[in-house]
Structure formats: structure tokens, C-alpha cells
Amino acid sequence: MSEPDDTSEDAREESLFQAPPLAEQERMVEALLFASAEPMTARQMTDRMPHGCDAAEALVLLRRRYEGRGVTLVKAGDAWAIRTAADLGFLMSRETVETRKLSRAAIETLSIIAYHQPVTRAEIEEIRGVSVSRGTVDQLIEMEWVRFGRRKMTPGRPVTYVVTQGFLDHFGLENTRDLPGLKELRSAGLLDSRPPPALMPGPGGEDDFAELDDGPEDDGQDELFGE
Numbered sequence: 001m002s003e004p005d006d007t008s009e010d011a012r013e014e015s016l017f018q019a020p021p022l023a024e025q026e027r028m029v030e031a032l033l034f035a036s037a038e039p040m041t042a043r044q045m046t047d048r049m050p051h052g053c054d055a056a057e058a059l060v061l062l063r064r065r066y067e068g069r070g071v072t073l074v075k076a077g078d079a080w081a082i083r084t085a086a087d088l089g090f091l092m093s094r095e096t097v098e099t100r101k102l103s104r105a106a107i108e109t110l111s112i113i114a115y116h117q118p119v120t121r122a123e124i125e126e127i128r129g130v131s132v133s134r135g136t137v138d139q140l141i142e143m144e145w146v147r148f149g150r151r152k153m154t155p156g157r158p159v160t161y162v163v164t165q166g167f168l169d170h171f172g173l174e175n176t177r178d179l180p181g182l183k184e185l186r187s188a189g190l191l192d193s194r195p196p197p198a199l200m201p202g203p204g205g206e207d208d209f210a211e212l213d214d215g216p217e218d219d220g221q222d223e224l225f226g227e
Contacts, residue, residue: 019052029058039079105136118149118160
């Protein structure tokens with residue numbers, strides 16, 4: 001008596017399930033590749049598809065369909081993936097604006113230069129009460145908000161710093177006379193409710209700032225806020 005043929009039984013069982021049309025298998029493969037974050041092998045796709053599907057055959061049709069299109073079917077080792085056509089890669093690049101947060105030291109230094117330009121490093125340090133690192137000033141120069149001004153007619157001829165047209169343009173100012181007063185800065189949250197003593201306004205009041213002086217500098221240059 002012959003034993004049952006397991007192979008014939010499997011064949012009969014498989015025949016009960018008809019594989020989807022090849023065009024439908026192609027759609028399935030396409031959907032799997034679009035949804036996958038990583039390339040997939042034909043075996044991985046076949047395991048996900050209905051019984052009787054052949055992902056490898058569907059991939060041949062899909063690759064042919066994508067020829068000359070904006071995206072293409074590529075093979076990486078044993079895996080497949082949908083990628084942007086190589087000649088259109090330039091469309092995927094983009095320019096981004098990098099937001100750089102200024103440190104407190106940079107903000108204070110920039111404010112002193114803006115309100116009291118032209119000002120030397122020694123004068124900035126005297127107003128702030130602490131030394132100014134070279135990196136702080138270099139950052140402001142790199143951002144093109146500060147530049148070197150004329151040398152001061154004092155022993156050693158130290159260089160001075162002034163704000164640039166780029167600084168005015170960024171903050172929507174016509175000139176430094178349009179800089180906000182203390183009340184405006186505080187209401188915008190840019191100053192503490194009570195600034196350090198070195199930054200306190202002079203007798204002239206909170207809204208009286210030193211004006212830009214293109215002529216010889218006077219003795220009041222060492223004060224952030226003039227009368």
C-alpha cells in the first residue's frame with residue numbers, strides 16, 4: 001500500500017488559492033517599497049503578499065514602468081528601494097536659515113556698541129564691568145552686525161567698533177537714533193526689570209541715550225546712557 005504523497009496534497013491545497021493578477025502584485029510591491037523606511041528583498045515582500053504571489057516577477061515589471069520617471073526602482077545588494085532619479089537630485093537640496101542664539105555677553109556687547117559707537121574694547125569692558133573675550137566680538141563681526149571703526153586719537157590708537165548697515169537692516173532701523181529706549185526694551189523682555197548698576201541710565205532719564213557722535217569723542221563716552 002502506497003503512502004500518501006505529501007507533495008501532491010500541498011499542490012492540491014495551494015491550488016485552492018488563486019494568486020492575484022500580476023498587475024495587482026506589481027501594485028502591492030510598489031506600496032511596500034513606498035511604505036518601507038529601508039530597502040526590502042524580494043523574499044521579504046513575497047512573505048507579506050497573498051499566497052502564490054511572486055515579488056521578483058512583479059519587480060521586473062515595476063522597474064520597467066519607472067524607467068525615465070522622476071523616481072526609479074534601484075537594487076542595493078539583494079534589496080530593492082524606490083529612489084529619486086539621479087539626474088533630479090539637485091531638486092532635493094534646500095537652503096536653510098540657521099538660527100544662532102547670542103550669549104548674554106554678546107547681547108550686552110552689541111548693545112554697548114550700538115548705543116555708544118564708536119567704542120573701544122576697553123570702553124566696552126569698563127561699561128560691562130568684565131573683560132570682553134575676543135570670541136564675543138569675533139562672533140558679532142562674523143555675523144556682519146559689527147565692524148571696525150576709525151582708530152581713536154588716544155595713546156596706542158586703539159581700534160573702535162561700530163554697527164553695520166546689516167545690523168540696522170536686520171532690526172528695521174534707519175539709523176542708530178531709532179534704537180529703542182529702556183522702557184521699550186524692558187516691555188519687550190530684552191532687559192531685566194532692574195539692570196546692573198553699570199547699565200543704569202544717567203540723570204537725563206530712562207529714555208535718554210547717548211547719541212551717535214561722528215566728531216571728537218567727549219568725556220561722557222564711558223557711560224552707556226548719556227544725559
